[in-house]
Amino acid sequence: MTGVPLTVLAERLAGADDVFVFTHEFADGDALGSVVALVLFLRAMGKDVQAFVPGKVQRAYRFLDTDALLNTMTMEQGIERCSSRHVTCLSADAAEASRLGEWRPLFERGAERLVIDHHATNAGFGDAYLVDGEASSCCEVILELFETMGSERISTPVATALYAGLVADTGSFQFANTGAPSLIHGARLIDLGASPDDVSRSIYEARPYGNVRLMASSLCASRLLYAGKVVLSYVTRGMLEESGALDEDTEGITDELRRIEGTRAVVLLKETRDDSIKVSLRGKYGFDVKRVATAFGGGGHLLAAGCTVQSDLAAAEELVLLEFDRYLGPSRT
Ligand code: 5GP
Numbered sequence: 234m235t236g237v238p239l240t241v242l243a244e245r246l247a248g249a250d251d252v253f254v255f256t257h258e259f260a261d262g263d264a265l266g267s268v269v270a271l272v273l274f275l276r277a278m279g280k281d282v283q284a285f286v287p288g289k290v291q292r293a294y295r296f297l298d299t300d301a302l303l304n305t306m307t308m309e310q311g312i313e314r315c316s317s318r319h320v321t322c323l324s325a326d327a328a329e330a331s332r333l334g335e336w337r338p339l340f341e342r343g344a345e346r347l348v349i350d351h352h353a354t355n356a357g358f359g360d361a362y363l364v365d366g367e368a369s370s371c372c373e374v375i376l377e378l379f380e381t382m383g384s385e386r387i388s389t390p391v392a393t394a395l396y397a398g399l400v401a402d403t404g405s406f407q408f409a410n411t412g413a414p415s416l417i418h419g420a421r422l423i424d425l426g427a428s429p430d431d432v433s434r435s436i437y438e439a440r441p442y443g444n445v446r447l448m449a450s451s452l453c454a455s456r457l458l459y460a461g462k463v464v465l466s467y468v469t470r471g472m473l474e475e476s477g478a479l480d481e482d483t484e485g486i487t488d489e490l491r492r493i494e495g496t497r498a499v500v501l502l503k504e505t506r507d508d509s510i511k512v513s514l515r516g517k518y519g520f521d522v523k524r525v526a527t528a529f530g531g532g533g534h535l536l537a538a539g540c541t542v543q544s545d546l547a548a549a550e551e552l553v554l555l556e557f558d559r560y561l562g563p564s565r566t
Pocket residue numbers: 257259261326328329332354512513514530531532533534537538539540541
């Protein structure tokens with residue numbers, strides 16, 4: 234745990250009337266669960282709360298009422314609010330300010346800037362930050378924050394959002410980041426009203442058909458490298474178009490690729506709309522993928538990390554594999 238204690242964040246938030254909540258681009262289940270829970274909890278305290286999530290919100294998390302709760306204020310309105318009132322900005326699950334995407338300038342305009350996160354690579358930003366690098370998910374840290382601020386406000390929708398983030402970041406309590414606290418927090422959230430089967434069905438069994446088709450073509454396009462230690466695949470603009478999937482619907486592909494016997498790392502290269510490549514990395518058996526991501530200015534966790542490379546697909550692949558050469562030797566077959 235680095236930065237300020239939970240009680241400091243709790244006090245700062247308790248004293249705030251206007252709160253803007255932010256999270257990282259390509260927001261995943263933990264990011265969305267964190268933001269939704271913060272909006273609902275802080276509104277229940279009588280605060281005016283707005284949430285700003287970069288890009289489009291992936292459809293798999295609509296069951297958290299994301300359409301109604303997120304991105305309901307424009308940038309202009311947000312800037313206006315910051316110049317006329319004391320706005321407390323809070324970033325959740327983002328390892329650095331640049332990850333707030335197009336909303337970063339608004340975060341910087343806050344009269345106070347607070348940060349809550351669980352990325353060990355988070356060196357701290359804003360005026361007060363709390364980073365618990367041991368926590369599986371930001372939602373776990375937020376649950377502890379809410380317990381400090383008054384557990385009676387943890388309603389069923391708040392518990393459901395936090396549970397969804399916990400399930401998403403631990404791969405349903407299966408990944409190496411699953412610790413005893415994850416299960417204890419999960420149990421607590423079930424006590425507070427979260428339904429494990431509803432959440433799992435919503436996240437894993439309600440995929441848009443295009444997402445499943447995209448997953449199929451991405452699995453077919455995969456290649457085994459370094460004697461099977463690395464599996465690499467793609468999501469190209471063409472694959473997105475053919476499958477009918479949206480950019481924000483690529484979650485789950487790395488989970489399928491990591492199932493392959495003998496692999497120690499997964500590399501998924503995604504062509505973005507702005508001609509850069511988003512790289513998603515997953516490690517197994519302790520293979521540190523964070524060091525690969527940080528070589529390109531990215532970050533994340535030991536076994537789940539990412540970065541963006543400004544190049545075309547082929548060049549990005551070569552750059553990333555050159556990094557893998559350093560750890561697995563020059564023979565890629
Ligand atoms: P994903 O592959 O699901 O996008 O990201 C995996 C993990 O790495 C997440 O914890 C995410 O926050 C982190 N991550 C992904 N891309 C970046 C990046 O460009 N910079 C940093 N600092 N972290 C990233």
